[in-house]
Amino acid sequence: MMSWLRRGFRGFLLLSVAVICRETAGLDSSPDFGFEDVTANGVLRGWRVNASAGYPFEVIEAVRGDPRFVRGGECSVRLVQSRVDDAGKPLPGHLYLDAVIPVKAGARYHFSYWAKGRGKAGAWVYFYHKVNGVAGFKSSVSLATVSREEADGSSSHYSLEGETDWKKCRFLCVAPAGDDVTVRPAIEVHGELWVDDAAFAPAE
Numbered sequence: 001m002m003s004w005l006r007r008g009f010r011g012f013l014l015l016s017v018a019v020i021c022r023e024t025a026g027l028d029s030s031p032d033f034g035f036e037d038v039t040a041n042g043v044l045r046g047w048r049v050n051a052s053a054g055y056p057f058e059v060i061e062a063v064r065g066d067p068r069f070v071r072g073g074e075c076s077v078r079l080v081q082s083r084v085d086d087a088g089k090p091l092p093g094h095l096y097l098d099a100v101i102p103v104k105a106g107a108r109y110h111f112s113y114w115a116k117g118r119g120k121a122g123a124w125v126y127f128y129h130k131v132n133g134v135a136g137f138k139s140s141v142s143l144a145t146v147s148r149e150e151a152d153g154s155s156s157h158y159s160l161e162g163e164t165d166w167k168k169c170r171f172l173c174v175a176p177a178g179d180d181v182t183v184r185p186a187i188e189v190h191g192e193l194w195v196d197d198a199a200f201a202p203a204e
């Protein structure tokens with residue numbers, strides 16, 4: 001009898017752990033910061049272009065196995081957007097992380113990624129506020145570069161001139177007030193850039 005009870009209890013524990021793991025995985029959604037989740041047709045599964053808000057790209061192309069253009073893992077992404085408006089102002093593309101990340105009110109984070117190529121590299125975030133369990137849009141913010149010196153004097157973007165080395169592009173994100181706020185970062189590009197190894201982490 002005791003043995004049966006012990007087995008039953010152990011089974012219950014294992015089942016509980018399995019349920020918790022599944023729920024945790026669902027919450028975190030495992031952001032694809034390395035651009036590694038690519039279909040056989042070369043489509044990135046963990047990132048998307050927000051068609052409703054505009055900011056499309058002429059080319060979004062997963063790059064696999066080319067050491068010149070892949071910094072970490074097996075894949076990176078090539079982004080091309082060269083269009084300008086009637087006044088000659090660049091029309092950048094925005095590539096959005098599919099997952100959303102929980103943030104603490106008022107806390108400072110760095111959103112970063114590595115880029116190479118020729119063009120301008122910026123960043124945006126979309127904040128969502130959960131009300132009654134449903135995540136609703138809260139605000140969108142263009143992120144400032146972490147340091148102007150690092151970004152050649154610009155507070156809004158990095159300029160890449162076709163250097164052969166990867167450049168780390170770092171941006172500061174300050175979470176707004178409120179409970180249950182999540183953030184979706186977006187990579188902003190004008191020109192032709194290869195991007196890899198993104199990260200979103202508390203500022204040191």
Ligand SMILES: [Ca+2]
Pocket residue numbers: 034035036070071072073074075076196197
């Ligand atoms: Ca990668």
